[in-house]
Amino acid sequence: xxxxxxxxxxxxxxxxxxxxxxxxxxxxxxxxxxxxxxxxxxxxxxxxxxxxxxxxxxxxxxxxxxxxxxxxxxxxxxxxxxxxxxxxxxxxxxxxxxxxxxxxxxxxxxxxxxxxxxxxxxxxxxxxxxxxxxxxxxxxxxx
Amino acid sequence: xxxxxxxxxxxxxxxxxxxxxxxxxxxxxxxxxxxxxxxxxxxxxxxxxxxxxxxxxxxxxxx
Numbered sequence: 001x002x003x004x005x006x007x008x009x010x011x012x013x014x015x016x017x018x019x020x021x022x023x024x025x026x027x028x029x030x031x032x033x034x035x036x037x038x039x040x041x042x043x044x045x046x047x048x049x050x051x052x053x054x055x056x057x058x059x060x061x062x063x064x065x066x067x068x069x070x071x072x073x074x075x076x077x078x079x080x081x082x083x084x085x086x087x088x089x090x091x092x093x094x095x096x097x098x099x100x101x102x103x104x105x106x107x108x109x110x111x112x113x114x115x116x117x118x119x120x121x122x123x124x125x126x127x128x129x130x131x132x133x134x135x136x137x138x139x140x141x142x143x
Numbered sequence: 144x145x146x147x148x149x150x151x152x153x154x155x156x157x158x159x160x161x162x163x164x165x166x167x168x169x170x171x172x173x174x175x176x177x178x179x180x181x182x183x184x185x186x187x188x189x190x191x192x193x194x195x196x197x198x199x200x201x202x203x204x205x206x
Contacts, residue, residue, distance in 0.1 A: 058170070060149075062160070062166060065163060087160065088159060091158060092195050094169055095172070129175075130178065
């Protein structure tokens with residue numbers, strides 16, 4: 001059996017989430033986690049409660065506004081479709097740092113984890129005083 | 144324990160995404176402010192002062 005979401009189908013879905021301001025309560029929150037590992041995330045049947053958010057000095061989650069997600073584009077090469085958010089800068093680390101294993105997205109009310117991901121290079125980021133971490137999130141759906 | 148959340152409205156500040164106010168807790172230390180601005184006696188530092196640009200933020204909610 002063959003099955004496919006063609007480009008226009010994926011664009012339709014991505015056009016609802018994360019891009020449609022009216023489809024859900026915006027903004028979602030982009031957060032950094034210290035649990036799991038640099039190359040692992042929660043299991044499919046785990047939840048927000050299983051993720052430990054960093055608490056480095058001055059840390060705060062950052063907003064992901066629905067209207068700010070970028071234009072829908074090809075996921076190279078012909079793998080699917082994607083949208084990318086502009087680079088998000090987190091607060092400069094104060095006195096106490098933290099080792100970051102990746103990032104995750106929660107809904108506006110922080111009631112659930114929408115998605116969780118390690119960094120592309122599968123490397124933890126040890127944040128120390130005066131460090132700044134920047135994340136460029138992408139949502140991709142494959143055909 | 145709840146922490147106060149602040150928003151940096153400085154359009155030139157890198158905190159958050161470009162063109163959008165970023166959020167932070169706590170505030171820049173005197174030493175960090177000096178490191179950031181080069182001013183040995185920084186006017187603004189401490190609770191509620193943005194750690195990324197050194198300008199006072201606006202209080203938002205608690206997280």
